[in-house]
Amino acid sequence: MSLLIKNIELNGVCTDVLIQGNRFASIAPELEAEGAEILDATGMAIIPGLVNMHTHASMTLLRSYADDLHLHDWLNNHIWPLEATMTEEDIYHGARLACLEMIKSGTTCFADMYWHFHGVARAVEEMGLRAVLSSVFIDLNDEARAEKERKLAEKLYEESKRYSDRIGFSLGPHAIYTVSEASLKWAKAFARENGLLFHIHLSETEKEVADCLAEHGLRPVQWLEKNGLLDEQTIAAHVVHVNDEEIEILARRGVQVVHNPGSNMKLASGSFPVQKMLQAGVKLSLGTDGASSNNNLCMLEEMKLAALQAKVVHGDPTLLPAKTVFDMATGNGAAALGLDAGEIAEGRLADCVMVNLENPRLVPGYDLISDMVYSADSSCIDTVICNGRVLMRNGRVDGEEEIIAEARKYKNRFQ
Amino acid sequence: MSLLIKNIELNGVCTDVLIQGNRFASIAPELEAEGAEILDATGMAIIPGLVNMHTHASMTLLRSYADDLHLHDWLNNHIWPLEATMTEEDIYHGARLACLEMIKSGTTCFADMYWHFHGVARAVEEMGLRAVLSSVFIDLNDEARAEKERKLAEKLYEESKRYSDRIGFSLGPHAIYTVSEASLKWAKAFARENGLLFHIHLSETEKEVADCLAEHGLRPVQWLEKNGLLDEQTIAAHVVHVNDEEIEILARRGVQVVHNPGSNMKLASGSFPVQKMLQAGVKLSLGTDGASSNNNLCMLEEMKLAALQAKVVHGDPTLLPAKTVFDMATGNGAAALGLDAGEIAEGRLADCVMVNLENPRLVPGYDLISDMVYSADSSCIDTVICNGRVLMRNGRVDGEEEIIAEARKYKNRFQ
Numbered sequence: 155m156s157l158l159i160k161n162i163e164l165n166g167v168c169t170d171v172l173i174q175g176n177r178f179a180s181i182a183p184e185l186e187a188e189g190a191e192i193l194d195a196t197g198m199a200i201i202p203g204l205v206n207m208h209t210h211a212s213m214t215l216l217r218s219y220a221d222d223l224h225l226h227d228w229l230n231n232h233i234w235p236l237e238a239t240m241t242e243e244d245i246y247h248g249a250r251l252a253c254l255e256m257i258k259s260g261t262t263c264f265a266d267m268y269w270h271f272h273g274v275a276r277a278v279e280e281m282g283l284r285a286v287l288s289s290v291f292i293d294l295n296d297e298a299r300a301e302k303e304r305k306l307a308e309k310l311y312e313e314s315k316r317y318s319d320r321i322g323f324s325l326g327p328h329a330i331y332t333v334s335e336a337s338l339k340w341a342k343a344f345a346r347e348n349g350l351l352f353h354i355h356l357s358e359t360e361k362e363v364a365d366c367l368a369e370h371g372l373r374p375v376q377w378l379e380k381n382g383l384l385d386e387q388t389i390a391a392h393v394v395h396v397n398d399e400e401i402e403i404l405a406r407r408g409v410q411v412v413h414n415p416g417s418n419m420k421l422a423s424g425s426f427p428v429q430k431m432l433q434a435g436v437k438l439s440l441g442t443d444g445a446s447s448n449n450n451l452c453m454l455e456e457m458k459l460a461a462l463q464a465k466v467v468h469g470d471p472t473l474l475p476a477k478t479v480f481d482m483a484t485g486n487g488a489a490a491l492g493l494d495a496g497e498i499a500e501g502r503l504a505d506c507v508m509v510n511l512e513n514p515r516l517v518p519g520y521d522l523i524s525d526m527v528y529s530a531d532s533s534c535i536d537t538v539i540c541n542g543r544v545l546m547r548n549g550r551v552d553g554e555e556e557i558i559a560e561a562r563k564y565k566n567r568f569q
Numbered sequence: 570m571s572l573l574i575k576n577i578e579l580n581g582v583c584t585d586v587l588i589q590g591n592r593f594a595s596i597a598p599e600l601e602a603e604g605a606e607i608l609d610a611t612g613m614a615i616i617p618g619l620v621n622m623h624t625h626a627s628m629t630l631l632r633s634y635a636d637d638l639h640l641h642d643w644l645n646n647h648i649w650p651l652e653a654t655m656t657e658e659d660i661y662h663g664a665r666l667a668c669l670e671m672i673k674s675g676t677t678c679f680a681d682m683y684w685h686f687h688g689v690a691r692a693v694e695e696m697g698l699r700a701v702l703s704s705v706f707i708d709l710n711d712e713a714r715a716e717k718e719r720k721l722a723e724k725l726y727e728e729s730k731r732y733s734d735r736i737g738f739s740l741g742p743h744a745i746y747t748v749s750e751a752s753l754k755w756a757k758a759f760a761r762e763n764g765l766l767f768h769i770h771l772s773e774t775e776k777e778v779a780d781c782l783a784e785h786g787l788r789p790v791q792w793l794e795k796n797g798l799l800d801e802q803t804i805a806a807h808v809v810h811v812n813d814e815e816i817e818i819l820a821r822r823g824v825q826v827v828h829n830p831g832s833n834m835k836l837a838s839g840s841f842p843v844q845k846m847l848q849a850g851v852k853l854s855l856g857t858d859g860a861s862s863n864n865n866l867c868m869l870e871e872m873k874l875a876a877l878q879a880k881v882v883h884g885d886p887t888l889l890p891a892k893t894v895f896d897m898a899t900g901n902g903a904a905a906l907g908l909d910a911g912e913i914a915e916g917r918l919a920d921c922v923m924v925n926l927e928n929p930r931l932v933p934g935y936d937l938i939s940d941m942v943y944s945a946d947s948s949c950i951d952t953v954i955c956n957g958r959v960l961m962r963n964g965r966v967d968g969e970e971e972i973i974a975e976a977r978k979y980k981n982r983f984q
Contacts, residue, residue: 214929214932215933217932217933217935217940217944218934218935218936218939218940218943218944219933219935219936221890221891221936221939221943222886222887222890222891222939223886223887224886224887225886228886251929251932254929255929255930258929258948416877418881419877419878419880419881420876420877420880420886420943421880421886422880422881422883422884422885422886422888423881424881424884425881445944448943448944449939449940449943449944450930450943450944450946452930452946455870455873455946458870459874459877461835462831462834462835462874463834463878463881465834465835465836465837466833466834466837466838466839466840466878468837469837469839470837471637471638471639471640471643471835471836471837472637472638472639473837475636475637476636476637512970512973514629514666514669514670514673514969514972514973514976515670515865515867515947517629517632517666517973517976517977518630518632518634518976518977518978518979518980518983519633519977519980520632520633520634520980520983520984521633521634521636524633524636524637524864525632525633525864528633528636528835528863528864528865529632529633529860529863529864529865531865531867531870531946531947531948532930532946532947532948533673533946533947533948533964549948554929555927557929558927558929558932561929561932561933562932562933562934563933564933565932565933565934565935568933568935569935
């Protein structure tokens with residue numbers, strides 16, 4: 155199957171883009187391709203699909219269910235009790251809503267952590283996105299629970315192979331305060347053995363750091379380093395409370411650090427030390443976290459939050475310029491997941507977004523990257539293509555009404 | 570002319586809303602009104618139109634023209650040289666683009682400060698919004714220039730009466746560092762004499778405070794207080810760098826303080842002391858500032874920025890909850906401008922927005938206010954009504970293609 159995109163703006167120049175199968179085959183003006191489906195893209199620009207590097211997709215079902223609360227009140231009294239009632243079917247409906255929202259805002263790939271793996275995987279398979287999905291692993295230092303979680307992870311990894319190439323499996327040890335040392339080591343060993351990513355929340359709150367210091371005499375990153383758990387296959391989300399030595403460790407080990415500005419701000423977790431991270435050469439990407447602490451999955455908004463917060467926190471308006479944050483949200487995320495994507499270039503995976511340059515928020519249009527980071531919203535996204543397949547055209551996703559109708563039923567069920 | 574909105578959700582209840590002339594005439598289920606135009610609003614909710622309390626609307630023409638720069642480099646080397654070349658016709662085209670963007674994101678009213686008053690007023694008149702427009706007043710302590718500016722303000726005030734009731738005139742003394750003491754006093758006296766608002770930038774940067782201390786031995790708010798320039802008819806934008814005594818003065822005088830989180834963050838001006846302002850009972854509303862320091866005029870985004878930044882700056886996730894920030898963006902702004910608007914209630918001015926509850930970002934839909942503040946973007950806005958007239962329906966504004974085509978021409982002219 156071939157798709158020929160005609161007259162699209164790429165890096166400020168008008169060109170054609172031919173997609174064959176799931177890759178960009180040719181990028182040049184006035185291409186022809188017999189039998190290809192033609193997309194007229196006059197008045198549009200092409201950018202790489204956005205990569206959301208830390209989500210709990212199905213938490214869309216909890217969007218605006220409990221806001222403006224202290225973290226522990228929010229989790230213990232609102233979120234966890236409700237999550238405990240959710241079935242795989244619920245998770246499936248939440249993940250479909252999440253995929254729909256992500257497609258509408260230009261995201262083509264995400265790295266998730268949640269319960270009921272198959273509920274999420276089935277939604278992603280149907281919706282056409284690319285994703286690396288982890289089944290959250292929590293044992294609370296209980297050996298029986300640990301044994302059960304390990305068996306489940308092994309089983310789900312085997313079962314995950316039934317899905318298409320768009321869906322990858324990763325280990326999802328929740329955090330150092332919810333997973334035993336033995337299980338963290340087991341998960342990293344299993345990940346290394348099978349070439350899988352290891353996705354963990356890290357140093358999100360001051361409490362996590364204080365507890366780790368009290369228990370181990372080390373800060374979280376130091377403790378993970380001592381246990382040999384950090385490498386390039388480690389996705390560490392949040393990473394707000396780290397000192398200079400920890401930042402140096404993260405850089406040296408090539409850890410994939412995910413910045414989640416919206417969630418860190420909304421929960422008042424703290425301010426990400428982006429300047430030191432950049433100076434140390436830490437690998438940085440961007441994620442929204444779940445929709446109940448954000449409250450959406452919009453990477454366009456997340457780019458703006460990242461750039462604006464970096465500037466005000468460090469008192470430097472030149473910090474985290476538009477291009478840097480755009481790269482975090484595209485190429486860096488793709489690289490972190492080991493994907494041959496994140497760039498519009500011949501031979502790469504065809505994950506891309508067509509942006510409507512006639513949207514008032516993108517006018518006059520001096521600098522598309524600045525416009526995408528500082529001004530765009532989802533109304534600017536016209537077409538989304540993942541793995542060579544059109545998931546949205548003219549802002550419409552097939553079947554969106556049914557997905558929304560199913561998800562709206564939770565309003566009455568949960569309220 | 571009557572407009573009957575059928576089956577719309579208001580505060581969680583389905584009802585009808587009858588608009589007669591420019592006001593809400595009746596709000597009740599199953600209304601009938603002979604000869605009224607009917608709007609079927611099934612699946613939608615009604616909220617007050619958003620009020621953007623500090624803009625330089627025509628700076629849309631400079632959107633993404635110069636980003637990620639230090640304030641003085643940005644102003645002196647990029648923004649001011651370009652602004653100096655702009656004609657009233659340019660300002661008209663920029664203001665039309667601004668109005669279009671504001672309508673699309675649910676704003677029905679704004680308080681502006683810019684040059685070429687008639688360029689802005691003509692655009693607002695045509696686009697159907699409500700606005701209080703100030704002509705920026707800068708004399709740089711030059712008596713000849715001050716005389717010219719005073720004459721211009723008097724002339725423009727007289728000329729402003731030719732526009733409809735939707736357009737108000739206000740004094741626009743730029744700031745204490747660009748306007749002489751004599752002119753500030755003249756402007757406030759003229760405003761008081763004619764019942765007009767006085768719109769000024771105040772304590773935006775640390776430099777402004779340091780310079781004021783050096784020159785007068787007082788901080789900016791103290792100095793304005795000493796000169797009798799603060800009252801309920803004063804709109805003070807930014808107000809980032811103020812101490813406890815200044816906050817107490819602002820509260821006591823009933824000054825209308827406008828929080829501009831996006832601009833303050835992007836230019837790294839500083840963090841607004843929202844907690845102390847709230848505790849002191851300062852009147853707070855919300856604004857985007859101009860599109861070159863934001864880079865859009867979207868009050869939906871601005872609400873989220875305000876809430877999220879307040880929480881992380883003060884380390885308290887309960888601070889500035891959704892309802893408080895929503896009120897800042899609606900009723901508080903309307904009250905600051907002396908408008909009988911900002912609420913969906915019988916007898917009030919019919920400035921309102923119909924929100925599409927089927928948008929995935931508003932699903933499941935537990936709490937509309939939380940959803941509007943934390944999740945919505947302009948794609949959720951279906952219909953906008955100002956002064957009883959429909960400005961947008963189904964996300965479409967009449968004539969938008971022509972407005973965008975004209976504004977896009979500036980890309981080649983200015984680049």
